[in-house]
Amino acid sequence: MSIHIPRGTQDILPGTSELWQYVEAKAQDICRRYNYKEIRTPIFEHTELFQRGVGDTTDIVQKETYTFTDRGDRSLTLRPEGTASVTRAFVENKLYGNPGQPTKLYYIGPMFRYERPQSGRMRQFVQFGIEALGSNDPAIDAEVMALAMEFYRELGLSGLKLVINSLGDTESRIAHREALINHFKPRINEFCSDCQQRLEKNPLRILDCKKDRDHELMATAPSILDYLNEESVAYFEKVKQHLDAMGISYVVDQTLVRGLDYYNHTAFEIMIEGEGFGAITTLCGGGRYNGLVEEIGGPETPGIGFALSIERLLMALKAANIEIPIEQTIGCYLVALGEEAKDKSASLLFELRKAGLSAEKDYLDKKVKAQFKAADRLEAKYTAVLGDDELAANKINVKEMSTGEQVEVSLDDFITYMQDRLKEE
Template sequence: MAMKAPRGTVDILPEETAKWQYVENKIKEICDAYYYHEIRTPIFEHTEVFQRGVGDSTDIVQKEMYTFEDRGGRSITLRPEGTAAVARSFVENKLFGSPDLPEKLYYFGSMFRYERPQKGRMRQLNQFGVEAMGSEDPAVDAEVIDLAMQIYQSLGLSSLKLVINSLGDKESRQAHRDALVAHFDPHREELCADCQARLDNNPLRVLDCKKDRDHPAMKTAPSILDYLNEKSQTYFEQVKTYLDAMEISYVVDPNLVRGLDYYNHTAFEIMSEADGFGAITTLAGGGRYDGLINEFGGPNTPGIGFGMGLERLLMALKVEGVEIPVDTGLDCYVAGFGSEQVRLETVKLVHKLRSAGIQVDTDYQYRKMKGQLKAADRLGAKFVFFLGDDEVEQQIVTVKNMNTGNQKEIPINDVTNQFKALLEEI
């Protein structure tokens, strides 16, 4: 049987990883400008981290987690999302004690969800996320949204749509919950099995159902915006005021609820409106989670964050025709031919150039000169160094500019300085 990658996973080959690295570096530059710092959490956690953090009633916990028992009999889960793990770390490492809250963090990491693989949605997905923990200022909500939008715009995406909503505080959510149950209960038997269970456990999630979204009761469902108390309404208006001040366009959608239990107040999604992107348009999503830290035994600490799939980001760039400026060409290729002494000098020269920070490769297939030149051309080498018996005897190297065809002899004892000057000229 031929060995293949498991369903829902893909290999990211070298010609693609350069694009990933460019995108990741651009994101890191933006995070640095916003003064967010990287955190790295384990790829697996105790299952309880996600049961308590994400919520027992969510599809992630009920259907999608990769959970197993380790050799010590402990229930372990490959992380399906990033926020719960960061919250656990925030509490365990007592980051809440910092005098300079909010603690502003970002992460890159693989997430694992057992769901039907689709275009841009895999079982092992790569995610970038941001968490700002320790402030209930609505300006932080606006900052987090601004950071997400800045990433997409700086990379060249233009067909973007920001959708926001308020889920209110605990009091507002309870009032809305009661209204939803009263509204949907007469239609309970008409809803899918998942929504029937959600009505008892988390009725807000009924609004997020893909199966029942065309049910007539969905169109007349009570809006959370009609149940916001004065505090929640004021908070939401402040968030919108800050977004307006930054000239960030948005659409308010009262049906935007997100899929995780820990959200309250601000919720948002960024979508692609580009033609050909596909039916699933969401690029990033997040919101406020003021009670999450308390779930992990920490003090009452507000927080807000988002997650964005890097596969979907790269897919959006491709759909919009954004070229990622990746230079895959080689600085130089050392072509050695002749005696065993030439081979020794070739190895020494390659080491010397690499130690000086110059990108270089050479032949390891014992090819003749013609074959080595073809290899240099395939690798996109800017220059080729020719090293033969005569060059070794004279302690020089012949350098050819592969674009102009010009050749120059350089003393081996000054090769790094003179070659760096040649690189600066192109």
């Protein structure tokens, strides 16, 4: 019986996993500089969390979740996104009571959505996201967008476009909702069944429909910007003012609607322009979600965040021909000749590694020539040759591979010698 990997998933093998480690380390570093702390939440949660948090009118909840019943007859769902889980943890662990608000968190981990697999879109995918909870300051909206833009810039990407919109506060959204219902209702029978169901429940979701995106009523739909009250207009203007002060260019797109129900006020996406990236041009999306904490049972707490796909990021780096500086060499390869030398090489290898150095040896009883070939494949910086004669003399021969220079070193000094040589490089 041949068992294959499930559709929409992937094995990340050595040679590729180093690329993931590099970009994840970059994400962790920029979060450190912006004072965001890591949070790790369960991969599955109670289904109700996503129904209430993400919204039961979204495609994610209606069509894309991996939901199952456990042995206790509880409905559980593999997390399709990170914000609802982070917000649940924020409420359950009473992080709102900690000093030094707002609470600034980041996460990196797998998410699950039952989608049609395609380039850059998997059923199991990895998201890097941040959440800032507890502040209504427009400056933190700008900070969140700045962090995302700077993350991409530091990885070498260009041709980035920040697209922003305001979804307004509750009052503005109610007015816009009524306008959308009046706009679509006379011809709603021309739309898909999903849109027909959403008309009364959440007409904003119609604007996010992939099936009916080319319908003529989409182009003439009422803009949320025309229904923003004074407070929402002032908030959006302040966000733009902060972006201007940071020198971050942006485009206002009144049709931008994020695919999750919890968004209000600021919404944004980061897109990449240029050849080689294909049809999927959106790298990152996020926005403000005031009211989500209360929906999950916590106190009134504003929030804002973003999430981005690591898979899509790696696609963009590859399309832009950006070389990721991956260190794949090892410090020292031990070549052993003779039974006693082979035995000694095992303890020497342990001592090298204990001293903080990367090192390797042969475990397949290869001939000397094959051991040197293995050292070359691993791009070893140094090869240390130990034979029975050298062992009897308490010596080892060390060769610097880049220059061919060889020296004889006392076994008593070998570890210190290798530490000093590798420290210089």
